[in-house]
Amino acid sequence: MTIQFNNETFRDDYSFRNSDWAIKRFPFPFHEDSYMYSVNMEQHRGGPEGSVYEKRFDVDEHYLSEMQDRAIVLAEDPLRCQSLPHMTLAGWDTLELIMVSKSEDYPELFELHRDGNRWRWVNKPMKIDHTFTFLDETTLPCGPLEYITRQTQGDFAVLDQRDEMLWMDAGMVTTQADWSLDFDIGMNFFEWHAPVPLAHEMGIFKRALKFLLNVQQGAPARRLNWTMTVNPLLDTSPENYHKWGIQKTTLTPENIGAKQHLRVELQTFFRLPRSNALLFPIRCYLIAFQDIVTVPKWGRRLHRVVRDLPEELATYKGFIANRPVMLDYLSQYDDGLPTSPGVWPDLETEPPLAK
Amino acid sequence: MSAAPQKAKAGAEKIAVTVSAVVPLNDLVTRFEFKRTDGAEFPPFSAGAHTVVEMQDGDRTRLNPYSLMSDPADRSIYAISVRRDDQGRGGSLFMHQKVKVGDAMTLTYPVNLFSLDLRAKKHVFFAGGIGITPFKAMIAQLEQSNGNWELHYACRTPALGTYADELTNAYPNKVHVYYDDQNQVIPLEDLLDGQPLGTHVYVCGPTGMIDWVHATAAAHGWPSENVHSEEFLAPQPGKPFEVRLCQSDITIQVGEHESLLEAMERCGVDAPFLCRGGACGQCETDVVEAEGDFVHRDHWLDDEDHASGKKIMPCVSRFVGKTLVLDR
Ligand code: HEM
């Protein structure tokens, strides 16, 4: 299918919207009526047609607007993209993986023509047609990681693997849920996860690290994570907390349906072949509460999950103060009927709201 | 679980290949080169990576890991060099005696458990015998990125010095070869003392050599993160034993010449693995009940795990005793 790219903003007037298509394919993260941290990893080798899981790097209607938002963030704060000197090869790996994947998965949007190390990259939506020499930085306008991630939705952490450990030694991070690359750069897996509650005690990070160290070339993996965001902001960074943190106090029973967004991250894991580093793309999907509740099953379930979420998690995710007003709103869409297992909307089989 | 759960298959992804060259290098070592059967290019790999070669030996499937020793920049072939081990379990003999140009075989995608530390200001390689193979690829990779390296290579005799002449001719100032039969020994202590800050050391060879390099480096104040080694453990033969697999609900016999992992596979159990050499951790299995002694041979579990009797790595470790029940 051809994608109609939206012209929208994630700041100021917040004109971001999801089409009906985007709502139906939204990566709803709850497969049952409750939620707790777990080592929720699975293979990333496709998924149902049209779903966000189908392609290696999902491209959707928000592509061009998200790339514009990234350019604004980078112009204000160049440290959102960093790469320690030994990570340049991993940057080329990333560029190669994304160019090959996108040109194979979306031939009508992207083309890659390779003649030895002489590569021509065509990005039609962004009107880029560029010939360069693979592995020669002087032929690109910026480093390879920055070059390709200015053209790819989602944040990217690039992890060096040494001594049975992962190190955050490069990244492009402009759409993050309140963490900072500049703060985390050079840290290891346990250090950057230190602020997360409960999961350490549950042994989740120890097992997750063992899994990640073993992610192999040709066998990528994925998991979902989620949080809450008031207004469709991509850039909820600690650096700009003074701008967005205060917006959390603007929720009212009248505006919550439009303003409160569920924020879901589709996180994928790819072993990079030339550098043996691990690429960790974190793709952010936003959806307004008023759009979620158009799917009866999701409305019922979201109410139950938010209601029963342990206090530590609601605090860490930053919505403990707004939980009562969220529950007032969501309870209108929970009629107490059972929900079908799994994440899919099941619009044909699930009953309409009986309330 | 998130969205579209799929059952993971054990092992790395596979590539169908055709043997394109068989090149005897000396009395013991032969190089095998492979092309992809579908004519496509091989995936790029990082130097130090290995592939697991699947050998169809009659009705028996053998899976042996070998370091990729071809140039990582050359995506038209993968190459390995195999030393014949007359006392081994037969994988290397199969390669030497049965494999011919044109044969169809299966390789796994590259897996790297011995990668270069790309932060290093200098890389110093210590190779013993067939341990030269990963360094062939590392040298090719570093030459392309203007890396700073030197090689110290111990061989038994000039006649058995696999790639010694080729490497010496190509890089006369960087390659140093030491022959046992001429009583030449790597001057390890001097070499470790004279290195600039930020040097990393890599060793691949017999167990004794690996231990020697680690111990000497530690005694000379080297941080352990700067000393890297790789040793593939071949599973050792041992007395047959019986295992109960409670998830699969079967009892199996492990033969003298097969590993516990191989026995599970023979009985149709899809057990996880990657390296099959006790290094990657993928095959880690919980012990439900045991009456007897474990023969742990892996590098993955720590001493505490080994002593606990609660875990086993079936790719290399065995058991002697009355009862063993595993959670598999
Ligand atoms: C190498 C890949 C990974 C990177 C770069 C990464 C990075 C991060 C970062 C930066 C945070 C925010 C911490 C903060 O508050 O400052 C985070 C949170 C978290 N991470 Fe990871 N992570 C990775 C893999 C994983 C995996 C495999 C798991 C599996 C269980 C995991 C579980 C979590 C959890 C549960 C949180 C808390 C999220 C929340 O409640 O919103 N992470 N991660």
Ligand code: FES
């Ligand atoms: S398969 Fe790698 S440790 Fe057993």
